[in-house]
Amino acid sequence: MNHTLQHTPKRQHVRQGQRRWITLCLPALTWLATLSLPAQASPAQALATYSSQATAPANVGRGQQFFTSKHGQDWSCASCHGALPTKVGQHAATGKAIGPLAPAYNPERFADAAKTEKWFKRNCNDVLGRACTAQEKADVLAWLISLKP
Numbered sequence: 001m002n003h004t005l006q007h008t009p010k011r012q013h014v015r016q017g018q019r020r021w022i023t024l025c026l027p028a029l030t031w032l033a034t035l036s037l038p039a040q041a042s043p044a045q046a047l048a049t050y051s052s053q054a055t056a057p058a059n060v061g062r063g064q065q066f067f068t069s070k071h072g073q074d075w076s077c078a079s080c081h082g083a084l085p086t087k088v089g090q091h092a093a094t095g096k097a098i099g100p101l102a103p104a105y106n107p108e109r110f111a112d113a114a115k116t117e118k119w120f121k122r123n124c125n126d127v128l129g130r131a132c133t134a135q136e137k138a139d140v141l142a143w144l145i146s147l148k149p
C-alpha cells in the first residue's frame with residue numbers, strides 16, 4: 001500500500017482549512033488589535049500609526065527641526081521640553097517640571113495613545129495655532145525614538 005498517495009489528499013484538505021481560517025480570522029484579529037491600541041501602546045506602535053497616515057516616510061532631522069523651531073508664535077516644543085528632551089523640561093508658563101519626552105529616558109512616554117493624542121492636540125495648538133499633521137507627529141516621534149543613552 002502506498003502511504004504517500006493515501007495521505008496527500010487529507011493533508012491538502014487540512015492546509016486549505018488553515019488557509020481559510022487565516023483569511024477569515026486575520027482581518028478580525030487585526031481589527032481587534034487596533035481597537036485595543038488606545039489602552040496599550042508603545043512608541044513604535046505610535047510611530048507606525050502616524051506614519052501610515054503621513055504622506056512621506058518619517059524623517060528624524062525634520063522632526064528635530066520642527067521641535068526646536070518656533071512656528072510664528074511665542075513658543076517652540078523645546079520651550080517646555082528642552083532642545084534635547086532626554087532631560088526633565090520646564091513648563092514655559094508655570095515652571096512645572098516635565099519628565100523627559102524621549103521614550104528611552106522615560107518609560108511612561110507613548111504608552112497610552114489617548115494621552116499622547118491629548119497632549120499633541122494641546123501642545124500643537126499652543127505652538128502652531130493648529131493641530132499637528134500626522135507627518136509632523138511621525139517626524140517628531142522618529143526623532144524622539146532615535147535619542148538613545
Ligand code: HEC
Pocket residue numbers: 067075076077078079080081091092093098099101108109110111112115116119120123124126127128140
Ligand atoms: C507650554 C508648554 C509645552 C509646550 C510648548 C509643548 N509641550 Fe508637550 N507637554 C507639555 C506638558 C505639560 C505635557 C504633559 C505632562 C507630561 O506628560 O509630563 C506634555 C506632553 C507631551 C506629549 C505626551 C507624550 C506622552 O505620550 O506621554 C507629547 C507627545 C508632547 N508633549 C509633544 C509636544 C510637541 C510636539 C510640542 C511642540 C509642537 C510640545 N509638546 C510643546 C508641555 C508643553
